[in-house]
C-alpha cells in the first residue's frame with residue numbers, strides 16, 4: 481500500500497517518501513497566543529494530530545513539533561488592554577490551549593518551541609542571511625530582500641511582478657516601514673524596539689523578531705535543514721510559508737520541506753473564522769454547551785482535510801448524531817462482551833483485528849489522507865455491531881459467531897483510535913452527577929474560601945468530591961472553570 485499526498489509546492493498528489501527511511505519529521509505552525517482557541521484552530525490541530533497518528537499507525541517513527549507564537553503586536557495590544565505583560569498574556573493562553581486540546585483528545589506534540597525561547601537561533605539565521613546578501617539593515621530594522629531569492633513565489637504560485645502590479649495602487653508611500661524597504665514586498669526579519677515594548681539585544685540594536693523568521697529558526701533548531709512535512713492552515717501559504725522558504729532555503733541551499741500540506745478553513749457564513757474578524761466560537765464555549773468533544777472531531781474528519789467547511793449548528797448536530805452511532809459500536813464489547821463470553825479487558829488489541837478491514841481503511845486513507853473514506857469503513861463496522869446489539873437485546877442471541885463479533889469490535893476500536901475517536905467504558909465513567917449548576921458553583925466557592933484560608937486539605941477534599949461526581953475543575957489566574965465529564 482502506498483501513501484500519496486497532495487503537495488501544495490508541486491500542486492500534485494505525490495507518493496510519500498521520507499528523507500530518512502521510516503522516520504518523519506513534521507512541523508505545524510501553531511497559534512498566536514492572545515486569545516482562546518476557536519474551531520478553526522480545533523480543525524487544524526485535529527487534522528495534524530490525526531495525520532501524525534496515521535503515520536505512526538503506518539509504521540513511521542514521527543517527530544512532531546508545533547510552535548507557539550508568543551511575540552506579536554496582537555499579544556502586545558491585549559497586554560496593554562489588560563495592564564499586563566506580553567509574557568503573562570502568552571502564558572495564560574498557552575495554558576488554555578493545553579486545556580482545550582486535551583478535551584478534544586489531541587496528543588501532545590514532541591516539543592512546543594516558543595519564539596521567546598528561540599532568540600539565538602533567530603539571530604543566527606538573520607546573521608547568515610545578511611552574510612549571504614539576502615538581508616539588509618535599515619534604521620534599526622532588518623529586512624529580507626525578496627528580489628535576491630529567485631525562487632520567491634514558488635509555493636503560492638505568485639510572481640513578484642504580478643504582486644507588485646496588483647498592489648501598486650494600495651502602496652502608501654508615507655508609511656515609514658515602506659520608506660525603509662528597498663522593495664515593497666521585502667519583509668521584516670527584525671524590528672527596532674519601540675518605547676515600552678519588550679525587546680532583545682542583537683547585533684542590529686535592541687528589538688524583536690518578525691513572525692516568519694521564528695518558524696524558520698524553530699524548524700532548523702529542532703528538526704534540521706530539511707523536514708518531511710511542513711503543515712499549517714491554507715491561510716498561511718502566502719506570505720508566511722513563502723517567506724519561511726525564502727529565509728531557510730537562502731541560508732541552507734536545501735529544500736525546507738519535501739511536502740507542504742495545508743488544511744482548509746473553518747468558515748462562518750462564507751468567511752474564515754478568525755480571531756481578528758471576531759466571528760469565532762471558542763472550543764471551550766462549544767464544549768461547555770455540552771457538545772461532545774468526539775462530535776467535534778467527527779465534524780472535522782467528515783470533510784476532506786483540504787476543503788473549507790462551514791460551521792453551523794446543524795453541522796454540529798449531524799456530527800453528534802454520527803458520534804452516537806459510532807459510540808454504540810465502540811461500547812459494544814463493554815455492553816455485551818461478558819454475555820458473549822469474551823475477555824474484554826484488552827480493547828484495541830491489534831493482534832486480533834481484521835486484516836481485510838484494515839486494508840480497506842488504509843487504502844482509503846492512503847489516498848491523500850481521505851479521512852471521510854476511512855470513516856465510512858469505521859461506520860460500517862459500528863452499524864453492524866449496533867445491529868447485533870439489537871438482536872442480542874431482542875432475541876438473546878447473535879446472528880454472527882461471537883468470535884467474529886469480537887474481532888469486528890477490536891477492529892473498530894483500533895481504527896477509530898487511529899482517528900482519535902474514543903469512547904469511555906461505561907464502567908469507568910464517573911458516576912452520573914445530580915448536582916445542579918448552582919450547587920457546583922457553591923462547592924467551588926467553598927473550595928476557594930478554604931484555599932484562601934490556607935486550608936488546602938479541605939480544598940482538595942471538595943475538588944475530589946466534585947471529581948467523583950464527574951465534574952472537572954480547571955484553575956487559572958482568572959479563577960476556576962468547570963465542566964461535566
Ligand SMILES: Nc1ncnc2c1ncn2[C@@H]1O[C@H](COP(=O)(O)OP(=O)(O)OP(=O)(O)O)[C@@H](O)[C@H]1O
Nearest residue numbers: 509510511512520524712713745746753754755756
Ligand atoms: N478558520 C480557520 N480554519 C482552519 N484553520 C485555521 C483557521 N484559523 C486559523 N487556522 C490555523 O490555525 C493556526 C494558528 O493560527 P493563528 O493563531 O494565526 O490564528 P488566526 O485566528 O488565523 O489569527 P488571526 O485572526 O489573528 O489571523 C494556523 O495554522 C492557521 O492556519
Ligand SMILES: [Zn+2]
Nearest residue numbers: 509510695720
Ligand atoms: Zn510558521
